[in-house]
Amino acid sequence: MIVLETERLHLRYQTLDDAPFILELVNDPAWLQFIGDRGVRTLDDARSYIANGAIKSYERDGFGFYLVERKEDHTLLGMCGLVKREGLEDVDVGFAFLPDYRSKGYAYEAASAVMQYAKETLGLTRVVAITTQDNHSSGRLLEKLGLRFERLIQMPNDTEMLRLFVYDASHASTTV
Numbered sequence: 001m002i003v004l005e006t007e008r009l010h011l012r013y014q015t016l017d018d019a020p021f022i023l024e025l026v027n028d029p030a031w032l033q034f035i036g037d038r039g040v041r042t043l044d045d046a047r048s049y050i051a052n053g054a055i056k057s058y059e060r061d062g063f064g065f066y067l068v069e070r071k072e073d074h075t076l077l078g079m080c081g082l083v084k085r086e087g088l089e090d091v092d093v094g095f096a097f098l099p100d101y102r103s104k105g106y107a108y109e110a111a112s113a114v115m116q117y118a119k120e121t122l123g124l125t126r127v128v129a130i131t132t133q134d135n136h137s138s139g140r141l142l143e144k145l146g147l148r149f150e151r152l153i154q155m156p157n158d159t160e161m162l163r164l165f166v167y168d169a170s171h172a173s174t175t176v
Contacts, residue, residue: 003066004113011066011080011110014054018067019046021076024098031096034135057083063122065094068110077101080110082118082127087156090128090166091118093145095138107141115145115167125169130155130162139163 004011014022023046025031026038040049057064065081078097085092093114095107118124129147131138139149147165154161 004110004117005071006109006113008071009077009106009110009113010069010071011113012069013058014050014065014067014079016047016050018050018076019043021067022046022050025078025096028096028098030099030102034132034138035096054081060084063091063117066114068095068097068106070106077106078110080107080114082114082122085130085155087153088128088130090126091122091124093118093127093129093142093147093167095141102137108144111141111145119169127167129165131165133161133163135163139165 002010002012020043023040023043026035026040026046026049038049040046054064054066061082061084063082065079065083068077068080069075070077078095078101080093080095082091082093093111095111097107115127118127127147129138129142130153131142133152142165143149145167147167150164150166152161153164
């Protein structure tokens with residue numbers, strides 16, 4: 001099901017049929033470096049990852065990480081969406097794209113639509129994002145989306161300090 005549409009993209013629900021794409025995406029070197037190893041090694045692992053992640057999020061929260069598909073040829077490019085993450089009070093925006101589709105404006109286009117959806121449809125006045133300290137390209141994109149670095153945080157059951165970015169409507173100088 002298509003949730004959001006932009007000029008070039010559809011953002012849609014993940015399904016178990018997307019397991020081959022998810023297997024590729026979550027094992028991309030940049031995913032492993034900046035997001036982390038999710039232990040997804042097989043198509044069955046990928047189906048479990050989808051069922052226990054995105055699908056549960058859609059059912060529980062009404063939103064989640066959507067697959068980003070190019071309209072013109074239905075090519076899957078990456079994922080982008082919102083998640084309620086343990087250890088964060090606010091809803092988190094996130095994105096990840098395969099190498100061939102980075103630095104082409106797709107992440108900004110998709111994340112802009114997600115931020116607009118968060119604010120206008122879901123009525124959220126605060127949205128956060130987390131990145132590793134060395135993920136500068138994601139940090140720049142988050143700032144372009146109107147989020148600002150707030151502080152370093154540590155997630156539950158993790159030792160790594162992560163950068164927390166925040167969009168707060170009461171302090172926003174720009175809108176997406």
